[in-house]
Amino acid sequence: MKFSYNWIREFVPGLTQAAGPLERLITMKTAECEGIEETGALLGNAQVVLVESVEPIAGSHNVKTQIDAGPLGKRTVVCGAPNCRAGMHAVWTPIGKKVVSGVESDGMLASASELGISRDHAGILEVDTIAGLVPDAAIEIDNKSITHRPDLWGHHGMAREVAAILGLPLTDPAKLELLPEGPAAIQVMIEDYALCPRYSALVFDNVTVGPSPLWLQYRLTSIGLNPINNIVDLTNFLMAELAQPMHAFDADLLHGDTIFVRTAKAGEHFRALNDESYTLDAANLVIADAAGPIALAGVIGGGESAISDKTTRVVLESANFQASSIRKTSAGIKLRTDASMRFEKAQDPLNTVRALARAVELLPLVSPGIRLVGGVADACGPLAAPPVIELSLAWLARKLGRTLASGEVRRILESLAFTVADMDADTFLVTVPSWRATKDVGIKDDLVEEVGRMIGYDSITPEAPLAPVAPPPANPARRMQHDVRNLFVDNGYTEVYNYSFLSEADVRAFGMDPNDHLRVLNPIAEGQELMRSSLLPGIWNNVKENLKYRDSFRIFEIGQEIHPNETGLPSEVPHLIAAVYDRKETGLFELKRMAECLLPGAQTKPAQGREYEHPARAAEIHWRGELVGRLFELHPRMMETGRAAILDVNLARIAELGEAPTKYTPIRRQPSSAFDLSVVMVNRQHAGDVRSAIAEYANPLIESTNYLWEFALPDGKKSVSYRITVGSPERTLPSEEIMAIRADIIAILRELNYELKV
Amino acid sequence: MLDESIQELAAGALQRIAMAGTAEELEAVRVEVLGRKGGALAEISKGMGKLSPDERKRIGAVLNQAKQEIETALDARKATFEAVALAAKLDSEWLDLTVPAPGPRRGHLHPITRIQRELEDLFVSLGFAVLDGPEVEDEYHNFDALNIPADHPARDMQDTFWLSGGNLLRTHTSPVQVRGMERLKLPLRMIAPGRVFRNESVDASHEHTFYQLEGMMIDRNVSVAHLLYFMKTLLTAVFQRDVTVRLRPGYFPFVEPGFELDIQCLICGGPGCPVCKQSGWVELLPCGLVNPHVLRQSGIDPDEFGGFAFGLGLTRLVMMRYSIDDIRQLQGGDLRFLEQF
Known part of the structure; x- marks a missing residue:
């Protein structure tokens, strides 16, 4: 996920570290940064100018313009944009002089894409002011390293980390007091609170759909999101700011005045915003109106109720869904969206209304004249109380291998929005903030990490473990x-x-x-x-x-x-x-x-x-x-x-x-004797058979039978020679006994129809 | 008169000995002069019976002296002939030792085997058991017992090959931790080197099959300080030089707290270079204190025992050690590559 440095700084006004050093701090204390990308670099020297005249250049589609750059005077700029005309206000960037189409061009009239504000490169940006648009840096965080942190999927969560790391105050963009009171203009029915712990919504009318203001387009573009229209862009902005995925329905395209959150019926069809159709089953949670599904919960909105140029009334959804259900659905239909990626990390149910409050503040800026209709629709199941963890300081010191002053532990935990109370001299009662309590922090070991990373693991002195001296089990x-x-x-x-x-x-x-x-x-x-x-x-x-x-x-x-x-x-x-x-x-x-x-x-x-x-x-x-x-x-x-x-x-x-056990026998003192035997065999007979036959004879006086050589005989026969060594450990064998063994062997081999030359 | 003929005979014999050109000629002289039957000296001694005792004694001495002189000369001459003959024989046995010896040369261990053994020896010397686990694992040991339940997004961190029958190819050597805790008595120290699988496209730096070495120590009162000491000691031995390590937060569900361990870049030593992407540090291995859920899952009381675990990328270490630029070589079976190790 990409984080805009300027966006973070909005919530940590005291931030003075540049993006580079900040990235290193975040890597050491929070999550792995993969790099920094400059965005909107050209905005640094850009200014709005009046295009005074436009002349064609012979043989070129480019035109020669005269611009008035105010105090910098008049310049000649070559421009290739189809929308370039005299009398327009455009953005000029002094990138140096260069001959283009045979004319010396001083600087450039820039498109929104070149400025980094959006991906629009169809023509140059026509605009009266670029006040407030300044160069930014996108810090890219490795998604894997924030798998366990639902709160870090939004800028405000990362800003909280930055504030804690630097000991700076954090501001909160969500002002709950902006939420309207009174009966809601739409009803919400949740079938199963386990699958959808909370569904909050607001209705707006007098909506004008059109391009977003540049500041909004620029914010989204700098973190890699694509501006679409003011309403959709604002939902994406809120998601990127507060980690709360949002969805806007065209209220006039909904059937009835009730939103149902239910499991899909087996075989139910759903056409999504991406023009894909999905066949659903009971494992999928849907948002439905009286006519059928209008969104696949937490994954993607429906095509039929999408915001369009004609939209004038909007239902703004800010809901909370069970992480594993969203993950299953998203994996099942092989569609991962910015929303599903966040929901599967287990988002905070308390966050839904915070995002709506922020929407109430920002919508009038992006759709002037927009009006709230009714109060907040807010269906909410029983929410779990935040866990309270007993944290013994002595135990914490043992886990880290370093002692810590209790004041320091308290300061660190409070800077991360944990509530710390004293249980006894050694023990804190630590209450986990709602956005960390869904899956991330639940046991005291999780607090070891919170304290450890903030004191910095480099403050711990390596220490040799005491381990018993014992040979390891063999393999x-x-x-x-x-x-x-x-x-x-x-x-x-x-x-x-x-x-x-x-x-x-x-x-x-x-x-x-x-x-x-x-x-x-x-x-x-x-x-x-x-x-x-x-x-x-x-x-x-x-x-x-x-x-x-x-x-x-x-x-x-x-x-x-x-x-x-x-x-x-x-x-x-x-x-x-x-x-x-x-x-x-x-x-x-x-x-x-x-x-x-x-x-x-x-x-x-x-x-x-x-x-x-x-x-x-x-x-x-x-x-x-x-x-x-x-x-x-x-x-x-x-x-x-x-x-x-x-x-x-x-x-x-x-x-x-296993190997045969090694057994020692004393070296023989008595001399052994040997005799050779040559056996005539048919070519394809196996020489080894002779050996086996002698082995079967099993005379204990035979010490060894060794193959010597073989040579070919006529008529498809061969002569194979063996040396047989005989002896006894106790005595020298008399020649008659040796001859008897030899005779036995010859007899055995003849019995087997071997011919012997003796 | 007898004296004269003896001396004459001796002088003649000595001259013939000196002039003998072959061992055969020499033998002829010996037989002619010293032969017991019909030898010239023998003939002379036959006539000695007629002499007076005094004369016999004197002539006997002369005779003996002549005989000794001749024998000495014969032996000396014979030795010369033998020496020449031996020299000639040895000379004929000349061998060209620049010709290559027949038979195969020593073969080559696979580089992963080499490094793996080095590490096994090191760990055994530190009292660690070397354990093996199956390459095909069940979901329980590969994920659930490691605090990665089904539908947990952490499962995305390791793209998994699923097999018919519901099992999977282990995505890490960590399941052997679980098997170790099930099998060994506490306190325990173990490593598990082995082959692991991830469903990733293959290119010069990515493989779907690679090697890891899992390590774990469980004892009473194991701390981050112990982990730091241990990793520093281990890596100093692995790299055979003093290594500076640092820990930073890393998320792995089976440890809490979890770390990424970096070592100070061994190429530039810190200021930054292309190898460390100018950061001065190289990410080396994930580690952490064993998550109490994992201990409890394996029947260990986390209030009594704790531990640390780490996962060393063996393949990566091999590539670093030998500066191998293409991971695919390791399982390519090409002798032109393998014979370099």
């Missing part, structure tokens, strides 16, 4: 993930991070069903609508991107797979995915080695290749008797060029299984 899952990262990085793998979102095409490419995925209801872009249930599509994409620049690389990611559950939160399963890409060679064995480094004793069991896997190069990784991962090459169809080997390991499973 073994995270520890393990860090260890896995180290292992892979040390072995040449680079860590990537991918998004948690996948597209339907990604999911289908890996044979998964999009319907098995958690779906993002409001994705940021197409292709990001599913939550990843696999890290594969991400790493596949990384491979495809990086192979444009590299012939060979290794990457990995640790991230969560997200799988929906019937109820409750989805399962988030941490996975490791590693990829080795090479233009020619397969990285499968490198990844198999990595799997064995990560999972000592892991077994690689051949598996049926999935749709996206190389059909003859896929395996499962088993560890401690459980399936924990998969090793494969991507199907060549998935790759334009080169080979990508992938290892995918379920880290949650590994963490559950």
Whole structure:
């Protein structure tokens, strides 16, 4: 929200700080300022002049004018405005001499837009006086930082902060004594006071609708609002001043003399000021007359009862609505207005009549001759008493970590319009002002902030907390993930991070069903609508991107797979995915080695290749008797060029299984013996099967079975050699015993139809 | 006469040893002269039996001396040959060590991992537990338990991704505070680094996926002064230099009072520069004293315990540390970027 410096200064007459230093003070004590914008800068040297003569310039749409700038004398000015004519009064700004259309032009005749008064740039401003229009500065406050402060959505609220910060007096623009007495000219019926705690209104006649006076247009323009007409502009002015959104209806276009505040009927239609039509339901609160909705409460007025050139009678609404109801409606129809933004912050019900009082004062200035009709219509439910908070000074000092004189605390709170009474020597009874009581301030902790920000947090000396010496609880899952990262990085793998979102095409490419995925209801872009249930599509994409620049690389990611559950939160399963890409060679064995480094004793069991896997190069990784991962090459169809080997390991499973406990056995003193065996196998038989067969034989004297090598034989066969080491911790094995073991193994392998060369 | 022939033999042998060109020639000399069977010296000693004991003793000494001289010469010559042979063998093993070593180089941790670990280590050293929470959260933990009820405008501060099934992607790591309070014993100190999501359009400085590090300390009598001390200590360690911090009001429903913490610009040190937009200060993190509603919601009595909480933008810190100018690089998977860390 933008705040006009001059407007604030109207309420804090003692303000001497310029906008720059004021902005810094507001940032440190109240809310974050995002910057200052000069407005109406040209007004500084502008003056009203008489255009004495106008001559055409050959070959140009511009004209050459002679102006009378009073004490500054006569000047020649080139002007391009269609409305420029001799005898008019215009605004001249001395911005220097410049040749325009071959004529030296001294200064400029300015449009309202150039002066910053409005957005009108159709022609130069024709005006008799610009008295009172001076340069201003718009201080922009971050809306997020005043989310909790309904009062700071108007200039008077910000002025109160400024006055408190600087210790200056604050004036109040709302004079309640101006409100007319007597019966109202319109009735108000509120269906539910919870949804509409208060609805106040005034009726005016003899209204003239036309452009606003320049001071009003300038005020609105300088805070970024667009002047429309005098009546609408005044409602916007009051909103910007007092944070009270207002609405004006053309009274002659209303049906009946009662305004109803009720929930909409299901399917009820409403055409708004913005020419949009909305279909409403019972969650929407409407303002209605006898014929139907005339406004969507707190959000936008209706098109049919809008103020127009023909309007002569006006109903001026100043109401208060439940914040959450307005917010729901505004979110539901996706329409945020200056009014709804304010109401959803929980506005002060006491403010409705204050804004009407201010309207009574200002309307005659913007629509001369306007007349009040009747008294104030004011339907009001039971209003909550302002909260009273017990504030212990000792407790306050403990929270802030600084002692404070009770007088200082009292002064600060009173400057912010809290009422302070003594309960006992240590305790104040603090009454919250109505505009802070709706949602913002309710507990003593809120007062810590009020006092803290005003004394300035820089007045608090940092102090070391006293904390027990205790080792923090361990997080073994995270520890393990860090260890896995180290292992892979040390072995040449680079860590990537991918998004948690996948597209339907990604999911289908890996044979998964999009319907098995958690779906993002409001994705940021197409292709990001599913939550990843696999890290594969991400790493596949990384491979495809990086192979444009590299012939060979290794990457990995640790991230969560997200799988929906019937109820409750989805399962988030941490996975490791590693990829080795090479233009020619397969990285499968490198990844198999990595799997064995990560999972000592892991077994690689051949598996049926999935749709996206190389059909003859896929395996499962088993560890401690459980399936924990998969090793494969991507199907060549998935790759334009080169080979990508992938290892995918379920880290949650590994963490559950845990490492085998470390057990020491003394180093053997007795010598071991070894013998080699060569087995003839058919080419596609797995070398590992021999090993498994020997392992199944389970002779405790076998220390190890090591694969040595293999070589091809004719007729689609191969010879695979193993070295078997045998020994005993207690004795040296006699050769007969060794030979017996060897014979056993040979017999077992022959039983399995392997041919042995012995 | 025997003396003469011994000396002659020895002189001849020594000369041949000196002239031997190969180890084989040398071996031939050894066999010819010193061989036990048929060696020249052996032949001479055979005839010694005929000599008188005195003569035998004398000739024996001469013979021994000659034998020793020859053996010494043979050994010396042999050592020379061996040295030459070894030198030649070693020379033939010449390696070009300027050729690159085979095998992969060390890979690279992601820059966010690096900074995150640095911070985890730091916090663990200060007695903080490192907690994990789910990336998909329920509305209760992400919002309600943090004093952000439905229809509260504060929900607009964090554009949320909503998921089928009614859950959402956590918009901050703060829900882990709630899970920490539910799980850990009091007093507690915890951090929760992790991935968070906001429904925001992506450009060089905005991402819908980024990393935060939430921190919380709950104990008896925790004050703003403690928060200030702690943040100053923490940031001094993070930036590895003395850091000046300031607090100003900031609104976050789960803390009261809430602060924006700024650090004095590390580039200009205060007078103002483009990095700090001429203000001398850089906004770094939101923090505050834990709102009593939040404590109560998690079953903690705010009259007995209080605490502070803060949310550090890890992604932002990484970008500051390495002067990264495009946030999209962090999740782009481009090795040309990642290999720089």
